[in-house]
Amino acid sequence: MKKQFLALMLAAGAAMGTAQADDVLHIYNWNNYIAPETVKHFEADCKCKVVQDYYGAMEEMLAKLAAGAKGYDIVVPTGFALPPLIKQGLVQPLDKSKIPNLKNMNPAFMNSQFDKGNVYSVPYAFTTTLIGYNDKKIKELGIDPTSWAAIFDPKVLEKIKGKVTVLDDPKELFAAAMMYNGFNPNSTDINQWQKAKETIIKAKPYWAAFNNQSYIKELTVGNIWLAHGYSNDMFQANTDAHTAKRPFNIAYSLQKEGNTLSVDNMMVMKGAPRPDLAFKFINFMLDGKNSSELTNMIGSGNPNAAAAQFVSPDIKKINAVFPTPDNMKKLYQLNSLEGKPLRDLNRLWTEVKTAR
Amino acid sequence: MTRSKNLAKWLISGPPLLYLIFFFAIPTAMMAFAAFRFPGDYGGLMPLFGADPATGKNVLLVNSQNWHDYLTLDNFARFFQEAVYIELFIKSFGYALLTTLLCLLASYPLAWLIARSPKKWRDLLVLLVILPFWSNFLIRVYAWMIILGPQGYFAKLVNTLLGVVGIAPQQFLFTPFAVIIVLVYVHLPFMVLPLYANLEKHDMALLDAAQDLGASRWQRFWKVTWPLSLPGVYAGAALVFIPALGIFAVPDLVGGTDGIMIGNLIKQQFLDSRDWPFGSVLSIMLTLSVLLMAGLMAVLGRGGKRNAL
Amino acid sequence: MHSKQSKWLWAASLLVYGFLYLPLVIVVVYSFNDSRLNAEWVGFTTHWYGVLFADDQMLTAARNSLLIGLVSSIFATFFGTLAGLAMYKYKLRLLPILVLTPIAIPEILMALSLLMFFVALNFSMGYLSIGLAHIAFSIGFVAIVVRSRLQGMDESLVEAARDLGAGPLQAFWRVTFPLILPGIIAGALMAFTLSIDDFVITYFVAGAGASTLPLQIYSMLKIAVTPEVNAISSLLMLLTLALIVIAAKIAPGALRASH
Secondary structure: HHHHHHHHHHHHHHHHOOOOOOOOEEEEOOOOOOOOHHHHHHHHOOEEEEEEEEOOOOHHHHHHOOOOOOOOOOEEEEEEHHHHHHHHHOOOOOHHHHHHHHHHHHHHHOOOOOHHEEEEEEEEEEEEEEEEEEHHHHHHHOOOOOOHHHHHHHHHHHHOOEEEEEEEEHHHHHHHHHHOOOOOOOOOOOOHHHHHHHHHHHHHHOOOOOOOHHHHHHHOOOOOOOHHHHHHHHHHHHHHHHHOOOOOEEEEOOOOOOOEEEEEEEEEEEEOOOOHHHHHHHHHHHHHHHHHHHHOOOOOOOEEEHHHOOOOHHOOOOOOOOOOHHHHHOEOOOOOHHHHHHHHHHHHHHHHHHOO | HHHHHHHHHHHHHHHHHHHHHHHHHHHHHHHHHHOEEOEEEEEEOOOOOOEEEOOOOEEEEOOOOOOOOOEEHHHHHHHOOOOHHHHHHHHHHHHHHHHHHHHHHHHHHHHHHHHEEEEEEEHHHOOOOOOOHHOOOHHHHHHHHHHHOOOHHHHHHHHHHHHHOOOOOOOOOOHHHHHHHHHHHHHHHHHHHHHHHHHHOOOHHHHHHHHOOOOHHHHHHHHHHHHHHHHHHHHHHHHHHHHHHHHHHHHHHOOOOOOOHHHHHHHHHOOOOOOOOHHHHHHHHHHHHHHHHHHHHHHOOOOOHHHHH | OOOOHHHHHHHHHHHHHHHHHHHHHHHHHHEOOOOOOOOOOOOEOOOHHHHHHHHHHHHHHHHHHHHHHHHHHHHHHHHHHHHHHHHOOOOHHHHHHHHHHHHOOOOOHHHHHHHHHHHHOOOOHHHHHHHHHHHHHHHHHHHHHHHHHHHOOOOOHHHHHHHHHOOHHHHHHHHHHHHHHHHHHHHHHHHHHHHHHHHHHHHHHOOOOOOOHHHHHOOOOOOOOOOOHHHHHHHHHHHHHHHHHHHHOOOHHHHHHHO
């Protein structure tokens, strides 16, 4: 009987003995933010393996890194998350000699307030946060998706109760509620935040869930008719709906009260196990052709000038992906928060989550 | 002789004791201590150690003069000042209690049947109860996500029936209803087993005697079986109530906006809001609740716990 | 027993068994469904098993889970057996508290305290932190199973061995150990399953790329479920079933002792 047990252990051991590649790049990225094809191209190019972990919100990423998640090479944070990462010493300066493709960048996206001189970061792609919807249902019900009222006004929500999801992200959801109330989403005025909180709590009973990631699928399936989310995710949902021959489209549009614009950046972690592969990856992603896949396949906006020639004209026309100068006036990049304002927002968020 | 006995005692109990002190007692003490600290600028905890401006060396920043800059009762005050937190505790207690009652209701007939089955069948019947419990916890939750999903057969069937009666279609997934049903599902074996262990030991002669004295079936149950089974009931209740109270994955996956429980709030403090001190306060409150309940069950069960293990 | 009452009991019990098994049957059935949606039955396919075996991340996660389960259960069995022995032989105060509390409190509490502990030590999160945490929560379960085995043991056998001149160590290895071995094996299996199954504690103490099967399944549930999850679930159920059958063969008393 001991022998049998030993045999069992050995069998289990053999199952685990399969070789593991030594050259592995660990990327911590937003989910649905790189096409599997692009990853395959890079793996072929560097003769290495890419392992990805995903997050659905900046808070989640910051919390995981602050909680000692180590071993990542690359992380792809939104602008406002750069200062906390830099000030906490979690990232390392970029070795620009290893990134010749930096020359491809659109200067308008460089040298942002979050990382002057791009010491630590280089833009990857950008998205807008907006409302995506099932065009057939929303038309039938006569809902106006170009206003944030679609997710905040109980009168509108009554028609789509349980068919709405919003982002599980304090910064994004509060920003939307602030704009709906006519405030600047970057204001840290506690009274305005309180007002936004009330808006959210009033609308909350009508929402199915706080959802950062699976709304792509829920929209495609038809479980959800309207979702607060990122433009590239809506693009994905629409592509999936077409592939699955669903009898509707997933449409998306900017809101008249304004939207947030997230420019996401590649950064190399301090203590990255493979900085060499990390810089290779950054340089690879800044190549015009490779970068254009972020737009053509994922539907995100592109800060890479060399990518423009490869971007499909159909996508260039979508305002939510490539905002016009007019749209730009109502797009806000969210500021970084620290200390008291951060604690205030988190407290309000806890109250939102806990409120009945 | 006593010396070598003492040595043996330490050799045997030493290793597990040290391991658990290191990986259970110390971490728990750190969490309790964190409840009295301030959060850092980017979340987490405000450091107690830092570079001394004069020497640049890493030193303990707290001393007898400035301790109130580093230690506080504010986190506890926040818990008691705002009604939402206590309300959430009450709500979670309600969910856990409902789960326990439903588990009891479903388990009793089953445990009774197993205990009264021929001996050769009992092991198999018990195994059949445990078997689903050996599949991964998340899989058991996922199964219900499939069943309750709006496109699933269950939701469609129920909504068609409701439509006949003239009631508007209902949502099942992402509701408190989903949370309760999944909580019952994942905890059911914890109730069946101690109940069965208890019922198995009952002396059937007592029931026969009661019948001879003219007791009806209900009287026999309420006057004989039920009181005798109470230790099993309390043991099962403790095994269901306590884990159900602190759960976060179930409300997280099927609870929607209104189904959250204490566990979710605690998780949020650590993994989203990064307010560790307040998260620690919530954890302490949860621990106290659990100890209170466990104590209550132990007192009520009078040794019922032995049956559970 | 009255047949009327018996019928009613059977009906209720069958209902409960149905409640226990139907969801799992549905998971397995949908793993063969030719549709991404887990909603209507479209047609039979083994496509999702193909997808599963081509999914490197899932296979890596499965390998990690097995490895962590194996290593942590060996250590947990060692510490747990000692703890069980100590609790049986000696009147101790601290050890029983430390052994039993982790079992009694909700998992999330242990998860958080370990998270803070590892962060405070600036410990690199990963397989090691997961393994250390798994050992910590498994010790108690092993200890209880071993202790209950010891309690059922006939103490006079050990005394007889001592009377015949065996030293304490000899008596342990020749008499006590073989008698409690089924308990130790049961405890080891339990520690292994607990480790493979654990989501909550792993979720908090896992680091980069250190994915285990439950973490991988959770992230698929959160992002986008495909019937690939059903496929891996079905295989996992098959594996546990096999483990139980093996356990029943190796140590027939093991399953009873563990519950």
